[in-house]
Amino acid sequence: MYLTGLECPRCKEKHAADRLQNLCHCGSPLLVRYDIGALARDIDRDDVLRGRDDMWRFSSFLPVPEDKIVSLGEGMTPLYSLDGFAGEIGMDCITIKDEGYNPTGTFKSRGASCGISMAAHLGAETVAMPTAGNAGGAWSAYAARAGLDCVIAMPEDAPEITMKECALYGAETYLVRGLISDAGRIIGTACERYGWFDVSTLKEPYRIEGKKTMGLELAMQLDWDVPDAVVYPAGGGVGLIGIWKALEELELAGWIGPERPRMIAVQSEGCAPLVRAFEDGRTDSDFWEGAETIAGGIRVPKALGDFLVLEALYDSGGRAVEVSDDEIMDVLLTLARTDGSFICPEAAAAVAGVKRMREEGDLTRDDEVMVINTGSGLKYADLLEADLPVLDKEDEINVTPEGE
Ligand SMILES: *Cc1c(COP(=O)(O)O)cnc(C)c1O
Ligand SMILES: [Zn+2]
DSSP: OOEEEEEOTTTOOEEOSSSOOOSOTTSOOOEEEEOHHHHHHHOOGGGGGGSOSSGGGGGGGSSSOGGGOOOSSOOOOOEEEOHHHHHHTTOSEEEEEEGGGSTTSBTHHHHHHHHHHHHHHTTOSEEEEEOSSHHHHHHHHHHHHHTOEEEEEEETTSOHHHHHHHHHTTOEEEEESSOHHHHHHHHHHHHHHHOOEEOOTTTSSSHHHHHHHHHHHHHHHTTSOOOSEEEEEOSSOHHHHHHHHHHHHHHHTTSSOSOOOEEEEEEETTBOHHHHHHHTTOSSOOOOTTOOOSOGGGOOSSOTTHHHHHHHHHHTTOEEEEEOHHHHHHHHHHHHHHHSOOBOHHHHHHHHHHHHHHHTTSSOTTOEEEEEEOBBGGGGGGGOOOOOOOOOTTOOOOOOOTTO
16 A cells, blocks of 8 residues: 555645545645555566456555455456548547446446445445436445445436436435536535535545546556547546546656656537636636536536646647537447447547547647547447338348349
8 A cells, every 4th residue: 555645736735545535625626645656666567467357456556455445347448449430530540448348337437446445445324426427327336335325416317327327226316407517516415414425526536546547557558658649538527637647656656758648638519618728728617507418428517627637738738629519429420330339429529529630630640549438338329319120020131232
């Protein structure tokens, strides 16, 4: 264990990591700090190659004592290239890191595994959170595994499967006629009233550590190198902050060099607070009124960690990009045909962002781009239509020969 404590990235105040913590007094999320120097002296980067077959192979970069890990085998997701699609948009190398392989079908499993492990370890009994859907499914599953009670509130138009997941795992689940921000207010009030532990995005410090493992893994999978750009569909932006933090810690440990990918955050035109802030050169974002997009996971009107996302974009020479819902749907359908890959609409936004940037000349043919497919398309069956011919038992298939 190399955990040393918690630190506020805004006012720099230090907080203890041996009790349940939410935000800093100043309202900022807290970040977890480690003795990376000691870690680097004890552990060789190639030791992790022989580690567990899930994200906990990086447990030295994580805050959970070995015997307190609550795991369903999350992480160590595969990389594969989108050759068909890349060729169509004039690029040589677009790689997907496919988080759809996680236990609950999205990368939210990583944050939930780490967050629930710590919540249970530090004595929480009931955890509560607002969600766009996928986080609810993941935290419900890990809460069930840890024996914690779980309360979830989600927009009533969240993907149906995510509602059923929460109910299935036994979480007390509420549907809200409103956005994730409305669900957040309801949960916040209930946490104050009932003493539940608020595990909203970034309101506890450990979800980001779980998501950080995406960055640790991708460097390892590239043989301790980094791509030219990491493209991420940003809602709260936790995954992006996590990947950025991972690369910083890996460099401190001497496991990678000082090179960094450009960090690219992609949002939908119907909810693009980070894009607006980036374009105005600001370090925080405004609440986005009337948020609307088919990519529910990135329908976040105001991110608590917006300043951390924007800092990573500026520091990495990256940027924020917005795409339309039509482009998102078009890319989702196209990728299935060109590459046999059924990604979630959020990741389709990210790939559409790559296409935009290539068209604008902001990416070159030989830029190595890694897109995080944050979840499996299989969780989004409600977005698709398939109008198929139906045969009677005695019917035959009559294919019309071409040209007739
Ligand atoms: C939650 C979610 C996102 C956004 O994740 P953040 O790290 O909060 O920005 C993107 N895609 C999917 C599928 C999600 O569930
Ligand atoms: Zn602070």
